[in-house]
Amino acid sequence: MENTASKKNTKAKADKTVKIKEAYIDYVLEHGKEPASVYKFMKMLKMKEGIFYDYYNSFSAIEKDIWFEFFEETISRITSESVYNEYTVREKLLAFYYTWIEILKDNRSFVTYSAHKIEKRGLAYKNTSFLSKFKTGFLDFANNLLAEGKETEEIVDRPLLGSRYDDGLWRQLLFVLKFWINDDSKGFERTDEAIEKAVNLSFDLMSRSALDAAFDFAKFLYQKRK
Amino acid sequence: MKEQSRIPTSKVQRASRFVRTGAKVGGNYVKYYAKRAVNPNHNRESLHMENAEDIYEGLSELKGSALKVLQMMSMDKNLLPTAYSERFTMAQYSAPPLSYPLVVKTFQKLLGKSPEKLYDTFSKNAKNAASIGQVHQATLDGKKLAVKIQYPGVADSVTSDLRIVKPFAIRLFNINERDLDHYMEEVESKLIEETDYNLELERSVDISEQCGHIENLFFPKYYPELSCEKIITMDWLDGLHMKEFMATNPSQEVRDMIGQALWDFYDFQIHQLQQVHADPHPGNFLMREDGQLGIIDFGCVKVIPEDFYQKYFRLIRKDTLINDDELDRIFYELQFINDSDSEKDKKLFKGIFIEMIELLGKPFHHDDFDFADDSYFKQIFELSERVSKTKEVRESRTARGPRDALHINRTYFGLYNLLNALQAKVVTRKPEWLRLEQA
Numbered sequence: 047m048e049n050t051a052s053k054k055n056t057k058a059k060a061d062k063t064v065k066i067k068e069a070y071i072d073y074v075l076e077h078g079k080e081p082a083s084v085y086k087f088m089k090m091l092k093m094k095e096g097i098f099y100d101y102y103n104s105f106s107a108i109e110k111d112i113w114f115e116f117f118e119e120t121i122s123r124i125t126s127e128s129v130y131n132e133y134t135v136r137e138k139l140l141a142f143y144y145t146w147i148e149i150l151k152d153n154r155s156f157v158t159y160s161a162h163k164i165e166k167r168g169l170a171y172k173n174t175s176f177l178s179k180f181k182t183g184f185l186d187f188a189n190n191l192l193a194e195g196k197e198t199e200e201i202v203d204r205p206l207l208g209s210r211y212d213d214g215l216w217r218q219l220l221f222v223l224k225f226w227i228n229d230d231s232k233g234f235e236r237t238d239e240a241i242e243k244a245v246n247l248s249f250d251l252m253s254r255s256a257l258d259a260a261f262d263f264a265k266f267l268y269q270k271r272k
Numbered sequence: 273m274k275e276q277s278r279i280p281t282s283k284v285q286r287a288s289r290f291v292r293t294g295a296k297v298g299g300n301y302v303k304y305y306a307k308r309a310v311n312p313n314h315n316r317e318s319l320h321m322e323n324a325e326d327i328y329e330g331l332s333e334l335k336g337s338a339l340k341v342l343q344m345m346s347m348d349k350n351l352l353p354t355a356y357s358e359r360f361t362m363a364q365y366s367a368p369p370l371s372y373p374l375v376v377k378t379f380q381k382l383l384g385k386s387p388e389k390l391y392d393t394f395s396k397n398a399k400n401a402a403s404i405g406q407v408h409q410a411t412l413d414g415k416k417l418a419v420k421i422q423y424p425g426v427a428d429s430v431t432s433d434l435r436i437v438k439p440f441a442i443r444l445f446n447i448n449e450r451d452l453d454h455y456m457e458e459v460e461s462k463l464i465e466e467t468d469y470n471l472e473l474e475r476s477v478d479i480s481e482q483c484g485h486i487e488n489l490f491f492p493k494y495y496p497e498l499s500c501e502k503i504i505t506m507d508w509l510d511g512l513h514m515k516e517f518m519a520t521n522p523s524q525e526v527r528d529m530i531g532q533a534l535w536d537f538y539d540f541q542i543h544q545l546q547q548v549h550a551d552p553h554p555g556n557f558l559m560r561e562d563g564q565l566g567i568i569d570f571g572c573v574k575v576i577p578e579d580f581y582q583k584y585f586r587l588i589r590k591d592t593l594i595n596d597d598e599l600d601r602i603f604y605e606l607q608f609i610n611d612s613d614s615e616k617d618k619k620l621f622k623g624i625f626i627e628m629i630e631l632l633g634k635p636f637h638h639d640d641f642d643f644a645d646d647s648y649f650k651q652i653f654e655l656s657e658r659v660s661k662t663k664e665v666r667e668s669r670t671a672r673g674p675r676d677a678l679h680i681n682r683t684y685f686g687l688y689n690l691l692n693a694l695q696a697k698v699v700t701r702k703p704e705w706l707r708l709e710q711a
Contacts, residue, residue, distance in 0.1 A: 127376075127386070128388075129372075129376070129386075129388060129396075132396075133372070133373070136371070137371055137372055137373050140371045140373040140374065141373040141376075144373050144374060144376075144377045148377075231425065231428055232428070233381070235424040235425045235428065236424075236425055236428070238374060238377070238424045238425070239424050239425045241374075242370070242371055242374060245371075246371075
């Protein structure tokens with residue numbers, strides 16, 4: 047008895063989260079900005095303001111949640127493909143991007159609305175706080191891939207740099223996102239190309255290359271000199 | 273690199289090799305633009321030097337549609353010595369291969385299912401590179417299949433690639449812009465057609481059915497239900513490409529059989545179907561030791577307009593060359609010479625064209641012809657070498673010849689070269705009307 051009650055409870059809770067989230071997306075797409083206040087927003091939904099805070103503490107928390115769901119959905123879709131386990135690390139990352147972009151495509155208006163906040167200043171991306179939850183998830187995923195890659199020697203661990211790889215991958219993700227938002231090619235084919243090229247480049251940079259040989263050689267010469 | 277060979281996944285190596293190729297090409301672009309930046313007159317000056325090998329070397333590294341235009345124009349204008357243009361004909365797109373996740377995505381998007389669900393087996397790695405795509409091997413119901421998948425963005429890049437090459441071509445070939453457009457349009461329309469796999473499928477089925485009766489030819493079966501605008505599924509053909517085939521030392525008899533099949537195939541297409549597989553690239557033919565020739569890839573098919581056909585092939589009749597008035601008329605009609613030419617130019621170009629036609633039409637003037645005869649190819653080589661060094665030709669700013677001739681010339685040029693590589697002797701079948709009036 048108690049069990050069903052709690053199940054009912056969770057279900058009711060999930061229902062309400064979905065309802066709030068959908069209403070929020072609807073609102074921002076209709077108005078191009080977030081609601082003036084939680085009070086007004088909840089009134090529109092014919093609910094008490096207090097209920098809102100049972101689920102979220104602000105509008106930006108909803109946005110973070112939505113983005114995190116995109117991430118979760120991506121992971122669950124790629125891991126459900128049986129071929130995924132046979133993939134190399136490079137291919138796993140590619141699969142992630144292709145699937146992620148497909149999911150974003152179904153929500154393009156919202157994504158565009160939400161991601162236009164991102165500003166690029168020099169090499170840094172600013173105003174990405176709405177992605178914070180998504181980022182945590184992605185970095186986890188990326189670090190797992192990196193660890194796997196280091197094990198198979200697909201990726202070389204380098205002093206100092208080796209611990210910053212995940213940061214690079216995050217930047218790459220933001221690049222792909224921005225690229226897709228601005229892509230006007232048919233079927234977003236240009237984005238597919240951008241993903242292939244970006245991932246190939248990053249993996250080539252992370253694998254053993256002329257750079258390592260050059261560094262090694264320079265070190266050798268330096269030590270000889272002493 | 274050695275350490276990597278221990279990694280169980282050989283694909284890693286392959287992937288990095290492909291990227292290295294990419295980097296090389298990229299580097300060449302950089303080098304080329306850097307040269308131009310330092311010295312904007314670089315191209316023109318070195319072109320006017322007789323041995324502008326650097327430029328040709330640089331050119332041969334240009335990829336994609338840009339290359340194709342230059343390649344075809346240089347063949348048509350006889351600007352490049354044969355040795356160079358031959359190298360160009362071998363050029364291909366060298367895009368790095370599609371990653372498997374992108375292949376899966378393409379399938380899901382266009383055919384609604386992943387390759388694993390459509391076929392019994394499907395190779396994760398590409399077996400071959402096609403000109404604008406890659407080929408995977410698959411099996412279905414015990415049959416071995418070839419599945420060709422197009423690179424993304426190829427169709428989009430055609431137009432922009434051509435735009436990049438335009439200013440370059442104007443300077444390199446010293447040609448005026450209006451005339452250049454006339455080439456560009458022809459090439460662009462063909463290239464865009466090549467990116468439409470639906471059209472290719474239709475033509476492949478059509479031509480292979482109509483040519484089915486020709487002896488010693490075989491074609492793959494096509495599977496429309498497993499094809500779409502970016503994917504084509506067909507039978508996997510066994511056989512060897514020219515180079516490997518010749519390395520097996522086939523007998524003269526077998527080589528003649530294949531050469532004959534090749535000649536008959538083109539003869540039938542040009543004179544009966546009046547549309548032709550206009551890309552006689554060695555990669556499109558598979559040869560077998562029993563003298564059978566397999567034909568794949570109908571990406572570039574040129575439909576020959578009747579009017580052009582009549583005029584163009586009249587030139588090949590031996591008697592035409594003797595009849596000066598008629599010759600003049602045809603030359604005018606085909607725009608080999610124009611009213612804007614001075615009398616001196618007219619005479620010069622007429623001389624060159626007559627010499628070229630006589631030489632290139634030679635196989636038609638005999639009942640059989642031995643393409644193993646290297647001296648014949650040397651003559652062609654010397655002629656184009658000489659023409660390309662003629663000052664008036666280099667400085668002529670008009671494009672000569674009809675645009676339709678571009679693909680027909682290229683087809684014959686490719687066909688002759690293939691037959692030479694095969695060292696084959698063939699019976700040069702031709703339509704009755706070409707034959708009779710020679711006597």
